[in-house]
Amino acid sequence: MKKVAIVGVEGSGKTVMLAGLGELYARADERGYFLAPKNFQTASYVSGKISRMRRGKWPMATPEDVLQGLDWTLRQRRGDGQRPADVCEVSCLDFAGEVYRCAFVRQGAVPTSLEDEVDSLKNYVRNADDLIVLINLRDIIVRGEYDSRVQEAMWITNAILSYALDGQDGRRVPRAAIVLSQADSYADTIRSCGGAKGVLARYLPHVANNYDWLDILAVSAVDKTVLDDNGNMVPAPDFQPTPLRAIMDWIRYGLDATVPPPPPRRGGQSRSSVTQPDPPPSGLWQYFTFRGRKNRAQYWRFICFAFVTVFCVALFSGGNEALIVLWGLALVWPSISNAVRRLHDFNRSGWWWWLCCIQPIGWLVAIIIGLIGGTRGDNDYGPEP
Ligand SMILES: Nc1nc2c(ncn2[C@@H]2O[C@H](COP(=O)(O)OP(=O)(O)OP(=O)(O)O)[C@@H](O)[C@H]2O)c(=O)[nH]1
Ligand SMILES: [Mg+2]
Known part of the structure; x- marks a missing residue:
């Protein structure tokens, strides 16, 4: 499975773009692609940043002492009750600028405190099959290439690209793109x-001359902005990260042909695409199938229903034990x-579920199952209920 790495110096737009991608692809797109977070940190990072942006604030600069790893698996739904296919890994190591500096521009020995980080960053760049290098348009258009901070940022960007693309040691050169962020403003x-x-x-003739053979894209992470009280452009509360589809199209390039098409539907009907997930089970059938998902409210509703009906059967049958046992048995499978x-x-x-059968902890497990929050968006078992 190929690996997609996303890198960029301080302020290049990593956090905003990754949070936007995570939010946009929490739900499957029309071809069935979605991003499944690989860990809790990634999921909570996305929801935290997006809720801040919906309140009209950009994320804070990632602090120097945070080495945030964001990891997803890009998956494609296949329908017909099959598990989605893993397509590739998408990840970002949100390193502080100092780590980039030590890895790519600073002369001399790397400080011992940063040795591990520098190694991880270099491995991350070298092991990528697809590499996305971010440059914030504000840096190059407003600050300009004569600003020393921008010069350093571009030097680092150049160094990352040449390090990744040198192809030494017989390594396969990654497919790479330069992505200009904040395109809505410019x-x-x-x-x-x-x-x-x-x-x-x-604005960056050196980079353009060296790398104009790469894919170069301009994107924004938000489709709507407003001016705040200080006249700064901030995300509108109802923004959607839809412009980021361009990034996913780039990542997916060439993949659609390699992902096996969904098998024909039962009854000989074939599906033209993987886009239509199986509808959630409905009617009486939903109480007997093991397919699909139930949220917390649906789970507890069923348990209340079971208790109430057992109580009613006992009450109206005048305590007829045979009837109560029969009704209890009828509820086993749906439970x-x-x-x-x-x-x-x-x-x-x-x-x-077998954990529920281990007494005396079974009841506790059943309660815990009813308390854990569901995955946002699609997961391996279908759409969000
Ligand atoms: N208008 C607009 N501004 C953006 C967009 N993406 C990023 N920005 C601006 O760029 C700034 C930096 O974005 P971040 O995502 O925090 O950048 P970063 O690479 O994570 O920066 P560090 O955490 O400091 O390494 C934001 O605060 C916004 O002001 C976008 O899509 N549209
Ligand atoms: Mg950041």
Whole structure:
């Protein structure tokens, strides 16, 4: 499975772009692609940053002491109850600028305190199959190439690219793209330069000359902005990160042909694409199937239903034990289905249900299953209920 690495110096737009990608692809797109966070940190990072942006604030600069790893698996839904196919890993190591500096520009020995970080960053860049290098348009258009901070940033960017693309040791050179971020603010400039390549040629001629054979894209992470009280452009509360589809199109390039098409549907009907996930089970059937997901409310609703009906049967049958046992037996299968589908909601296999059978902890497990929050968006077991 190929690895996509996303890098950029301080302020290049990593956090905003990654949070936007995570939010946009929490739900499958029209081809069935979605991003499954590989760990809790990634999921909570995305939701924290997005909720801040919906309050009209950009994320804080990632602090120097934070080495944030963000990891997803890009998956494609295949329908017909099959697990989605893993397509590639998408990850970002959000290193502090100092680590980039030590790794790529600073002369002399790397300080001992940063040795591990520098090694991880270099490995990360060298092991990438696809490399996305971010440059913030504000840096190059407003500050300009004569600003010393921008010069250093561009020097680092150059060094990352030449390090990744040198192809020494028989390594396969990654596919790479330079991505200019914050395109919404500079749409006119991009248009007047004839596109992203033209912007690079005008504002960063060195980089453009060296790397104009790479893919060069200009994107923004938000589709709507407003001016705040201080006159700064901030995300509008109802923004959507839809412009980031361009990044996913680049990542996916050439993949659609390699992901196996979904098998024909039962009954000979074939699906033209993988886009239509199986509808969630409905009607009486939903109480018997183990497919799909149930959120916390649905899980507890079923448990209340079971208790209330057992009580009613006991009451109206005048305590007829045979009837109560019969009704209890009828509820066994739906109860298992209820727990299994709840487990699916937080992306756990239904086999975990067996823990409920271990007494005396079984009851506790059943309660815990009902308390854990579900995965946002699609997961391995289907769409969010
Ligand atoms: N208008 C607009 N501004 C953006 C966009 N993406 C990033 N920005 C601006 O760029 C700034 C830096 O973005 P970040 O994502 O925090 O950059 P970073 O690479 O994570 O920076 P560090 O954490 O300091 O390494 C933001 O605070 C915004 O002001 C965008 O899509 N549109
Ligand atoms: Mg950041």
